[in-house]
Amino acid sequence: MTNKYSAAALLLFASFASAQAQDAAKIANKVVGKDGQPELVQFSAEGKAALRGLSGDQVLRQHLTLSNADQMVQRAADTDQLGMVHQRFAQYYQGIRVEHADYLVHSKAGTVESINGDFEKISGLSVTPSVSEKAALGQALNKVGAKKYMWQTGEANAEAYRPTGELVIVRDARVENGPQVLAWKFNVYAAAPISRAYVYVNAHTGDVVLTDNIIKHAAATGTFATAYSGTRSFADGTTTGGYYLRETTRGLGIQTFNCKKSNSYTSATDFIDADNSWTEYNNANFDNVAGDAHVGAQATYDYWKNVHGRNSFDNAGAIIKSYVHFDDVPGGAGYENAYWDGVRMTYGDGATRFRPLTALDVCGHEIGHAVCEKTANLTYSNESGAMNEGLSDIWGASIEAYAVGTLGFTSGGVKAKSTWLIGEEIDKQQAALRSMSDPKSLGQPAYYKGQYWYTGTADNGGVHTNSGVLNHWYYILAVGKSGTNEGGGAYTVTGVGLDAAAKITYRMESVYMTASSTYSQARTYAIQAATDLYGAGSAQVTAVTNAWFAVGVGAAAGGGGGGTVTYCTSKGTSVAYEYLDYVALGTLARTSGADAGYYNGTALTAPTITGGTSQTVTVSAGFVGTAYSEYVKVYIDYNKNGVFTDAGELVVNAAASSVATNRSFAFTVPTSAKNGTTRMRVVLSDNSATTSCGSYSYGETEDYTVNITGATPLTGEPTTLTGTTARAEVRSLSLYPNPATDVLNLTLSDNATISSVAVYDLRGARVEGATFADGTLRIGSLAKGMYTLTVSDGEKVYHQRFVKE
Structure with a gap:
């Protein structure tokens, strides 16, 4: 038997x-x-x-x-x-x-x-609202806090702007990787002060969980720049009394109107000239900026049509309407802004900071937001919002270069046009709003989560600041650059030229990106776009990959055909107060003094760790004088792709505490890991924001090699082609948000039933007080700190760590 x-x-x-x-x-x-x-x-x-x-x-x-x-x-x-x-x-x-x-x-x-x-795994979420649409709208309006709304202006069709609620499911954006919640969605258009946004109100609690701006400005203080393009010829039309700024040769038309220093669109009038020479518009009222807006819209249309084969921003010939001499306070000191509100372009005349904002690159930038809305529709907050802004800067720069190089535009304003400066011609106070070639010169980051990276909640999570990373990637891709990035990594990128860079970026945006795309995903999609256009292993694919490495997103190109994986650098700039003095895992046990912020131990004998088993890594810190509280992070590149940002590769994320004596952390090696040697990175820092790449102020990083055995990765997906058979599936446990304050949402990858949940502290002692029901673990009564979660489906046990804030 x-x-x-x-x-x-x-x-x-x-x-x-x-x-x-x-x-x-x-x-x-x-x-x-x-x-x-x-x-x-x-x-x-x-x-x-x-x-x-x-x-x-x-x-x-x-x-x-x-x-x-x-x-x-x-x-x-x-x-x-x-x-x-x-x-x-x-x-x-x-x-x-x-x-x-x-x-x-x-x-x-x-x-x-x-x-x-982006597919969101959702289970157990009630889709029956507890908060009425009317009550939710009240919460949304309280959040906006405007003095007057568009439906209160008394203008014709004003009532059409009154928002109605739509039930949707959306991620709570108040915390990183917040839970998906049922929400009422409202399109709220405010007249004073001007704003327009989708406002999402939790349909169970009444909290505003996300504000996604529809009106997107090019600068925190206002919007974007203005430029003047000298004497230009442009298409317009005839009307009673002469000629006006309307033409129908491009798509369904381009139209430019005069708001006459008011905030009313319905009372705006046409600019009319008797002989079509428009010379009298060069006056003290800056009426000549109407010509800038009109030819800017034409040049933008021509760029999208001739370079990318796109018929206006919606690819269906949509009318491009521009309104100049707009002032949010009628007869006020001047509106220092320009924006696209989903329907039209609006330009202010500027005041103390800006000249009139009808610049060519402003026009290209703002209509770029319209293109994004019709393609990737990137959510206007945090990383996706930063890339939304970055893409608009990319199109503003590209359109300006196209207009100068192909359409013969000249510099007619106070300052000359510069492709890689954004808003250079309108800014009265500094060189420009932003620099794509040198973002740090104007306060933007040139490196992902590096110097000047913004981590707060203002400006929708720093969308106008953190866009500098995408801007600089595009500049490096187009022009080329060699140097050492902020992470200490040496790079050399051979530029592919503006035309190829634009085609790759447009394909990334229009074909692959989705609303929630991150910088890491943008790298994946840009490489794929370049592969589609120029072939795998092409010079363009290599340039795309290495340009991302230059700005701190992912590894450098491996040399083709399975070359050596290159890792980003990580280093503490000072070990004057703390450093790593002990790291142990399996057969690895290294005691040391300070190593100048970084130690490369990858040549040491690699400890063996087995897929599906629990392992323990032990870390301690040495201190010069006072023993401070430190953060410990340990990464293992399980899939051997040269980055530590994939799911599950942050195996230890310990909150600040004393590590003057040995601290041990347990983790489970996933069965989906790749067998063979790979890199483990240990980071000790006094700053919770320190990541796997880049330099940081105080602490030390150490790299080691580990050898993975016994893993059985499934590279295919579960499949039921005939509807009658299916192969076995490897389940995984997902939890969010992490860190969490009150609740953790737990799901198994195939929506399997969770039969039991237990919580343990770092000593391994079981913790009482957390309750589990319907996919939700309530942890409000737990003390702050790190815990280990043990979940069973009745057949297998899953382990994962979480942090209670």
Whole structure:
């Protein structure tokens, strides 16, 4: 009997291993996000053949492991210049739209090539509101706090602006990686002071959880720059009394109006000239800026049409309307702003900070927001908002360069045009608003989470500051640059030219990005866009990859064909007070003094850690004098891709406390890790914001090699092609938010039932007081600190750490 069962077990194992190999063969490449969900899946020839004949939503249902509560609804489909069809699907949960969660299916000749996007795993969320629409609107208006709203102006059609609520599911943006909540969504347009935003109100608590600006300004103090382009010829039209600034040769038209220093659009009038020479408009009232707005809109349309084959901002020829001489306070001191409100361009005349804001790069920037809204629709906060702003700067610079180089525009204002300066011609107080070639010269970061990176909540999470990283990446990609980045990494990028850089960036934005995209995802999508356009291993792909490394996002190119992985640098700039003096894991045990902020121990004998097992890493700090509280972070590059930012690779994230004596931390090696040697990074810092890359003030980083064995990664997705059979699935535990204050949301990757939950402190003692029900662990009664969570599905136990704030 023993031999019989052993043989049966061997046959079963062989069958399962064969199924694994077959499924793995269907996936050529897969990128998994921090939430454990795939961000990009590229199919092999075998995988494409298996998907032939399936619709886009069927492919997503298979490879995202959708539950019966999940729906993916197609909302757009486009065919690009390469002949590829891109279907964009919106996610719904129990019939409710999941905001900012889109997934794309990319096909060629009827065959699915790849899928990418953001899928939110949701379970147990009530979609019945506890707060009425009326009460939620009151909360939204309290949040905006305007003196007057557009529906209160008394103008014609003003009532059309009165907001109505839509029930959606959205992430609570008040905390990083906050939970998905049911919310009322309102489009609130304020007249005094001017603002327009989607305001989301939690439909169960009444809290405002997110404000996503529709009106997007180019600077915190106002908006964007103005420039003057000398004597230009432009298309206009005829009307009673002469000529006016309207033309119909581009799309459905370009129209420019005069607000006459008021805040009313309906009372705005046409600019009219009797002989079509417009010379009298060069007057003390700066009426000549109407010409800047008009030719700026024309040049912007021409750029999108001639360079990217896009017919106006919506790719359907939409009218571009511009309103100049706008003042939010009629007859006031001057409006120092310009914006796109989803319908039109609005330009103020400036005052103490700016000259009139009808600049060419301002126009290109603001209409760039309209293009983003119609493509990636990046949420206007934090990293996605910073890239929303960065993309608009990219298009402002590119359009200005196109207008000068191709359309013959000249510099006619006080300052000359400069491609890599944003708002240079209108800024009265400094060189420009922003510099793409040298962001730090104007207070922006040139390196991801490096110097000048903003971590607060103002300006929607620093969207006009942290955009500098994307700006500088684009400059390096187009022009090229060599040097050493803030993380200490040496790089050399051969520029691909402005035309290729723009085509890669536009494809990244329009084909691959989704509303919640991060800098890390932008890197993945830019590399894929370059691969689509120029081929795998091309000089353009290498330049894209190395430009991202230069600004601190991901590793440098590995040299093609499986070259050596290059890691970003990490270093403490001072060890005058604290440093790492002991690191131990398995057979590794190193005692040391200060190592000048960084020690490379990768040549030491690597300890072996086994997939699926619990391991313990021990760390202590040496101090010069006083023993301070320190943060400890340990990273392991489980998938060996050269970065530590993938899901689960931050294996220790210890809150500040004394580490003058040994502190031990337990973690579990995932079975999805890749076998073989990889890098472990240990970071000791007095700053909680310190990450795996870059320099920081006080502390030390040490790198080591670890050897992973026994892992059995599944590179294919669970699949039920016939609807009758399925292979075994490796489950994973997800929890958010982390750190948390009151509640943790727990889910298993296939929506399996959680049978038991236990919480342990760092000593391994079980902690009472946390209660679990319906996917939610309530931790409000726990003391602040780090805990280990043990979750069971009745068959397997999962371990994960969390921090109670």
